[in-house]
Amino acid sequence: MDLTFHQENQVFNYRVCAVILSQGTILAMKDERSPYFYLPGGRVEMGETAQHAVIREVEEELGITPKILRPLWLNQAFFQEDVDHRFYHELCLYFLMDISHTNLLEKGDCFTLREGRHVHRFQWLPFSRLKEEYFYPLFLKEKIFHLPETFTLRTEVE
Secondary structure (H helix, E strand, C coil): CECEEEECCEEEEEEEEEECEECCEEEEEEECCCCCEECCEEECECCCCHHHHHHHHHHHHHCCCCEEEEEEEEEEEEEECCCCCCEEEEEEEEEEEECCCCCHHHHCCEEEEEECCEEEEEEEEEHHHCCCCCECCCCHHHHHHHCCHHHHHHCCCC
């Protein structure tokens, strides 16, 4: 059971997101339901650790098993969702992921994968484009520029 609670027109979510970086780009995704880019990840299930949840979500969405390098941010957000127009209170843990032992970079700059009945389009977005893109979470459009350079280098394929 996902840790999501609905009350009238309001939703509480406990989520995790994978921050996957490569050469000044971040892996973002969108699906047929949303017009904006967001990060791979999803809801934490009851009794599941955030670490297990982020690995599970990346496996489901990308078909790879990444390694967690470290947690990056805990973000609490209050927003009205652009698609369903409901009001959200969301806690999200962001984890920096290591993909160096996977074939993810071989999939190209833009690729599409199917997860169940949903089609996900993935794209490596340059940090410099984030401010202009329709991209959530908003705080990441600034925070991404404050990561140490070693974070982006450690996620590269050797």
